[in-house]
Amino acid sequence: MAVQHVANTATAQEIATCLREHGHVVIDKLVPSETMDRIETELHPYFSATPFGHMSELGFKTQRTGSLIARSPTVRELIMNETYLGAVKELLSHAEKIQLTITEVNSLAPGAEAQFLHQDEMLYDRFPFPINYEVFVNSLWALTDFTEEMGATRVVPGSHTAGVGAQFSYEDSLPVEMERGSVLLFSGKIYHGGGANRSKRVRRAIDIGFSVGWVRQVENQYLSCPIEIARTLPKDLLSLMGYESTGGYGFIGDRQNSLAALELQHEPILRK
Template sequence: MDKPTASFDADAHAAEIREQGFTVIDDFMSPDALAEFRARLQPFLGGHRGRNDFEGFETERVYTLVARGKVFEDLACEPRLLALLSRFLEGHFLLSATHAINLRPGETAQGIHTDDGFYRQPRSSPAVGYSVIGAIDAFTAANGATEVIPGSHLWSEDDIATRRAEPGGLEKHLVPMEIPAGAAFVFPGKLLHRGGANTTDRPRLAFTNQYCAGWARPQENFFLSVPKEIVRAMSPRAQVLLGYELWPTFMGMVTASHPAKSLEPGWIPPIVAQAPRT
């Protein structure tokens, strides 16, 4: 069987990201994967609504998705996606956030934002994070498709302020990402975008996985949210994405040991005794 990346032109997709700020992978999920996603997610739906306008008062979010089933782990480690991300994030980059988003009827549009604004890097610096949004239901302009501003990943703070002050503001630049179920799009955290409003009578289901440079702090603290017995059963690639690897030369160490050692059953970090200072 051919490798999933054999016919995937990661460089062409990377070029689209550099030029317009996003790229679409049309066949990111198969029909079987979509069905498995729905089946595995179903037990977690129905118990959460957004706590603020950004999360969405009519939106269900299921966080720490990577730990809730093999299908979600496989999505986080999808070979074509990781090949594409490796064009921008060097070395052992990390999974930063992973959750399902069920946009219910009546949900309003988010405010326009970026996904890595919490990293205090100037916009002229390379993006610290990258996001993937996958459509479990087809995205339409009516059901809340993510809306992006093409090219805005190249804008400076002054560019944003200028366009915000123009008639129609930033909103006039928004373009809905209308994609079929099973497709996904990838974009740098600097791209301006928002979740759209769902004006239909049906929910719109999606997921997002976000990644960051190996030296950056992820949004979700997977060391606390994913029990080690679950991590031990994951693939080595997933373990690396969750932080069980070093960023050269020693970032992420556990008491001067490799973090993967902490997954060994019964492992206790060495305690180095120090003589009292006088």
């Protein structure tokens, strides 16, 4: 099997169909290099201040720079990209509500070792979700080119149907090589891992993940983005961040919609 690629002219439905069948898909050059230039400029001050991982799972030579909604207006544009977000919504359409669950830049320094192959769904206590029920959809935007030498993320094509606890070797995986401005979308069920960076360049990816609305967020969006900034954001982005009540959960105070309370700019819990 090969790594799946589609053109940036593909529809959200076509992308979602490929995701369901193969567990992953690369949308080639979905945004221009100039968009990535702006993101690098906005986030550059934070890269050098980000510590390296303190455990092997996080990578001893990998930096993970988060809070991207607060720090980068251009990342907000990536999140709301119509084609990209449309494919995510299509794959998670069985859920009443979806949410943004993580935003971070993963920077693999030269010498970074290959990450172990894993499923992102393992975050949820390794719960054996049904094979046909998607809980988590992740994406890696290429802030730099992705080459095998630079440590391109590796996927095991078709492994999204293998279930929890399946065993795959490094040789079972393929490097996802793509140009800057491209994005890899992949199911939370597929086995994957970062490659080893044998080059002299840092490999950077913008990790943006989504989940069904009833599981806990990986990155706490309410604390990652100061409320002063949150109040300036459009409603559709705030809704993705989790500020909109849905069904029987997400309310605050006296059963108030949290998005409406945010717009009122007061503390409804203390209001008499």
